[in-house]
Amino acid sequence: MGILAKMIDYGRMVKFHHSVFALPFALAGTAFASMEKGITVAQVVWIVLAMVGARNAAMGFNRIADEKLDALNPRTSHWALQRKILKRWEVAIFVIALSALFVFSAYMLNYLCFYLSPLALFIIFFYSYTKRFTWLSQIFLGLSLSLSPIGAWIAIRGDITMVPILLGCAVIFWVAGFDTIYACQDYEFDLKMNLYSVPKRFGLPAALKIALFFHLASLIFLISVLYFLRVNPYIYSAGIVIIGIIIFYEHSLIKPDDLSKVNIAFFNMNGIISLVYLGTCTTSVMLS
Numbered sequence: 559m560g561i562l563a564k565m566i567d568y569g570r571m572v573k574f575h576h577s578v579f580a581l582p583f584a585l586a587g588t589a590f591a592s593m594e595k596g597i598t599v600a601q602v603v604w605i606v607l608a609m610v611g612a613r614n615a616a617m618g619f620n621r622i623a624d625e626k627l628d629a630l631n632p633r634t635s636h637w638a639l640q641r642k643i644l645k646r647w648e649v650a651i652f653v654i655a656l657s658a659l660f661v662f663s664a665y666m667l668n669y670l671c672f673y674l675s676p677l678a679l680f681i682i683f684f685y686s687y688t689k690r691f692t693w694l695s696q697i698f699l700g701l702s703l704s705l706s707p708i709g710a711w712i713a714i715r716g717d718i719t720m721v722p723i724l725l726g727c728a729v730i731f732w733v734a735g736f737d738t739i740y741a742c743q744d745y746e747f748d749l750k751m752n753l754y755s756v757p758k759r760f761g762l763p764a765a766l767k768i769a770l771f772f773h774l775a776s777l778i779f780l781i782s783v784l785y786f787l788r789v790n791p792y793i794y795s796a797g798i799v800i801i802g803i804i805i806f807y808e809h810s811l812i813k814p815d816d817l818s819k820v821n822i823a824f825f826n827m828n829g830i831i832s833l834v835y836l837g838t839c840t841t842s843v844m845l846s
Contacts, residue, residue: 625640
């Protein structure tokens, strides 16, 4: 029971359920890449393990990097490190172990993935420090998650083309959009601590408009993927329309003077978007 409780603590620390954001896009990239070279069960397993390793190592590293800031923020002061449920050295070991899982999984996929794995870790770890010096921190988070579909493509194909680049750009702006919404919760705290974010730089009303712009840009990149792939255009287009409707509904939930539904807009809506896109991609590939 002690081990199980500790595992639950780690899962809460890294918000394991937020894996629904990046993993479906990695699997979408996998589906697209498989159209020419096929795919094996082993490749899918190693891609998933690489995703689990990289994503949770990044979250653990973020908790260490922001330990003191999170202790001062009323929204995060109850987290595991702040309450001493988990110790700093325990989280450090967790980060090292998950990083090793990521690098080993990359090695099992192909040499290019293995050679690029240190660069990927650097990018996802570097994000944790960006809010200390640039309001583009939301874009940097998007860049970190964009490695998911790009990495999955490289894992299957061993190369890179316009498809993973466009899909990666779509993820950058999609993540930047919903993280800008999420960052609105910390507007006052960012002002007080002189941290950088889109809401702090432009104010809440403008930040929500920028978030919508980011999401519209993401839709454009998702649409452009269709030009380079021979997937079923009707199914793919229908999926994009559904995603567009969800995005506009998401933005209707948030007002500059009413952030009470931020978590619904942030997690529920974007979790649905990622799953809808995965279903759209796999179905359009199967019926192409």
